[in-house]
Amino acid sequence: MPAKSYDDMTKEERDTYDADGRESERKEQEALPYRWKQELSDVSISLPLPKGTRGKDLNVKIQKKFLSVALKGKAPLMEGELCKEIKVEDSTWTIEDQSLLDIHLEKLNKMQWWENVLSHHPKIDTTKIQPEDSKLSDLDGETRGMVEKMMFDQQQKQLGKATSDEAKKMEALRKFQAAHPEMDFSKAKIS
Template sequence: KALPYTWTQLLGELDIVVPVPKGTRARDLVVTIQKKKLKVALKGKEPIMEGELCKDIKVDESTWNIRMCSLQDNELLLIHLEKSNKEQWWENVLTHHPKIDTTKIEPPNSQLSDLDGETRGMVEKMMFDNQQKQMGKPTSDELKKMEALKKFQAAHPELDFSNAKIT
């Protein structure tokens, strides 16, 4: 049986599209968005969808609205859910609905500028280190060690390092 909605997701968010009868307005709907539950119904009717969400969401950052759809003979209820864990793909929207294979998801290419400062720094360091290794040059950690050794040698000219094996 086909689901009464379609959905798409990014790592941090999930969008659900629910067709509703033409002429449906916000006041005609009951949309309940909770941390772990979702309910969508036309007032006085059986729910179109209702149940436990696959994972937790941020209720305050989740929204819904209705859009007219000229291509179909109905309106579209658009529900936007912000995931609490922005690093996990969802297998389904509601736990009792069929699961998708999350290993087949191909995430969009992200930009370094999309990352927070600490993560961006780690990625840039890894990229630099990989380039250095490919060219047979020292990595950033090796460069730091070499710099520390130079400072130590400069601070201790009385020590003879000519026969030292440094790895």
């Protein structure tokens, strides 16, 4: 018997499935040599360094779709293709307490959650991201509404469901069909 689809699961089954997924994701992320977090506009990375590390001891390359960090003369601590493009001119790095590298990457697309930092690293489920309310509440009503709609539509697309605009069009077609039962809608397409 095939496994149930997410939509066919009970609330308890979904909760268990989600909890298992979060735990697996947490373990994968903890195994990375760095920690990272994101907002819609940027990504922050913290990479532990040997105590006493100074800027001159590092080779840091930040490019539109590539990141590399290495101690001079050593193998990279992290290196690879970024999962999405960044604004190089607005991205920075600093060393904190001569033992922690903080990297700030400014996203090119500020309306998209990243699944990972480097494309070859484990992915997170972006449909489960809960942005901080304080950040969303800082936005004016119109902007907040637009961001929430975009987040909803992105989640719907990732789940293979209709976006809010597509749902509105389908509802309008259903109402029109109900008002005009004499018409044939078998070839009607929503685009």
